[in-house]
Amino acid sequence: MAAAAFLCARAAAPALLPPSRGLPRRLLLASRATAAALSSSSGEGGGGVEFQGKVGFLGLGIMGAPMASNLIKAGCDVTVWNRTKSKCDPLLSLGAKYEPSPAEVASSCDVTFAMLADPESAAEVACGANGAAEGLAPGKGYVDVSTVDGATSKLIGERITSTGASFLEAPVSGSKKPAEDGLLIFLTAGNESLYKRVAPLLDVMGKSRFYLGDVGNGAAMKLVVNMVMGSMMVSFSEGLLLSEKVGLDPNTLVEVISQGAISAPMFSLKGPSMVKAAYPTAFPLKHQQKDLRLALALAESVSQSIPTVAAANELYKAAKSLGLADHDFSAVIEALKAKAQSSQQ
Numbered sequence: 414m415a416a417a418a419f420l421c422a423r424a425a426a427p428a429l430l431p432p433s434r435g436l437p438r439r440l441l442l443a444s445r446a447t448a449a450a451l452s453s454s455s456g457e458g459g460g461g462v463e464f465q466g467k468v469g470f471l472g473l474g475i476m477g478a479p480m481a482s483n484l485i486k487a488g489c490d491v492t493v494w495n496r497t498k499s500k501c502d503p504l505l506s507l508g509a510k511y512e513p514s515p516a517e518v519a520s521s522c523d524v525t526f527a528m529l530a531d532p533e534s535a536a537e538v539a540c541g542a543n544g545a546a547e548g549l550a551p552g553k554g555y556v557d558v559s560t561v562d563g564a565t566s567k568l569i570g571e572r573i574t575s576t577g578a579s580f581l582e583a584p585v586s587g588s589k590k591p592a593e594d595g596l597l598i599f600l601t602a603g604n605e606s607l608y609k610r611v612a613p614l615l616d617v618m619g620k621s622r623f624y625l626g627d628v629g630n631g632a633a634m635k636l637v638v639n640m641v642m643g644s645m646m647v648s649f650s651e652g653l654l655l656s657e658k659v660g661l662d663p664n665t666l667v668e669v670i671s672q673g674a675i676s677a678p679m680f681s682l683k684g685p686s687m688v689k690a691a692y693p694t695a696f697p698l699k700h701q702q703k704d705l706r707l708a709l710a711l712a713e714s715v716s717q718s719i720p721t722v723a724a725a726n727e728l729y730k731a732a733k734s735l736g737l738a739d740h741d742f743s744a745v746i747e748a749l750k751a752k753a754q755s756s757q758q
């Protein structure tokens with residue numbers, strides 16, 4: 414298939430491309446500005462960021478749908494597939510094409526992204542029957558942006574590269590809103606040429622990208638970040654409940670925290686709805702618990718003790734058993750409430 418040039422133009426999507434701020438200076442971390450400079454120094458840019466070829470996108474859940482949508486809005490030629498076909502419809506309305514299997518998407522596209530729920534689904538979609546690997550060939554690329562463990566990523570990478578195609582793992586930090594706003598942080602590892610080739614696409618979907626070397630390093634970085642996040646959410650939940658119990662207004666606690674050294678967008682964003690016991694799903698609780706489970710295994714592989722994470726994991730498991738798996742992960746506070754109630758009885 415002849416590779417067509419599609420302009421993912423800054424002018425076409427200014428809202429997706431705010432300037433990067435406060436990024437650490439380090440080797441192989443590229444901001445949007447750097448990416449633009451690289452693109453225009455190759456003589457291809459003309460003020461925009463160009464990607465040569467067709468883009469596939471597998472997995473259109475909370476994260477995949479807005480990421481694919483941003484690629485389409487930026488002018489890319491995107492072909493989508495999702496297990497539940499109806500989730501493709503909004504993307505098709507925006508101009509995406511559809512193929513009935515991951516293999517057919519991969520064979521009709523130059524680069525295919527995958528955003529799946531967990532290690533099992535990521536491996537199935539890449540390596541299973543009618544999986545992406547069956548449609549890959551030399552010259553093509555596969556970028557897995559799902560959060561999985563390093564072993565799964567290596568397994569997927571080996572299957573992909575056995576076809577002659579290139580593999581990049583690129584899990585993202587940032588939730589539903591950053592995905593919608595094109596402000597994700599990509600934690601990439603694997604084939605560096607593919608990393609450079611897809612950089613203009615990563616810059617449409619994200620605000621920064623780190624290249625971390627061998628496959629497994631991106632997965633490990635993502636798990637470490639998310640284990641910190643999961644523990645922070647439990648600690649915050651404990652604070653909200655304790656403040657209320659001692660007669661303070663938990664809304665005031667949210668405000669106090671927001672002004673001090675431990676302020677975090679997560680607390681300000683989720684605190685007010687947690688106080689109202691509302692948990693609109695941005696990051697499903699089941700995925701946070703999956704990440705803690707994988708982080709615990711990662712820690713065990715190097716004999717590192719992470720007792721706070723182990724305790725947090727138990728609470729997320731308890732929340733799942735209360736039927737909260739598909740709620741936002743901030744619903745973990747309900748497991749603490751249930752614990753308090755049962756200890757009163």
Ligand SMILES: NC(=O)C1=CN([C@@H]2O[C@H](COP(=O)(O)OP(=O)(O)OC[C@H]3O[C@@H](n4cnc5c(N)ncnc54)[C@H](OP(=O)(O)O)[C@@H]3O)[C@@H](O)[C@H]2O)C=CC1
Nearest residue numbers: 472473474475476496497529530534560588589695696700
């Ligand atoms: N939500 C968030 O804030 C963030 C999530 N992540 C990570 O990104 C990944 C996706 O998350 P998110 O979009 O929230 O999750 P969702 O649960 O919304 O979407 C999961 C996707 O995986 C697909 N899927 C699940 N099982 C299978 C299977 N067996 N075969 C084929 N497809 C399958 C689903 O298809 P179907 O529609 O048919 O169910 C859906 O497209 C996860 O790894 C998560 O940890 C990373 C950063 C932030």
Ligand SMILES: O=CC(=O)O
Nearest residue numbers: 585586587588696
């Ligand atoms: O994985 C979740 C996130 O918010 O990042």
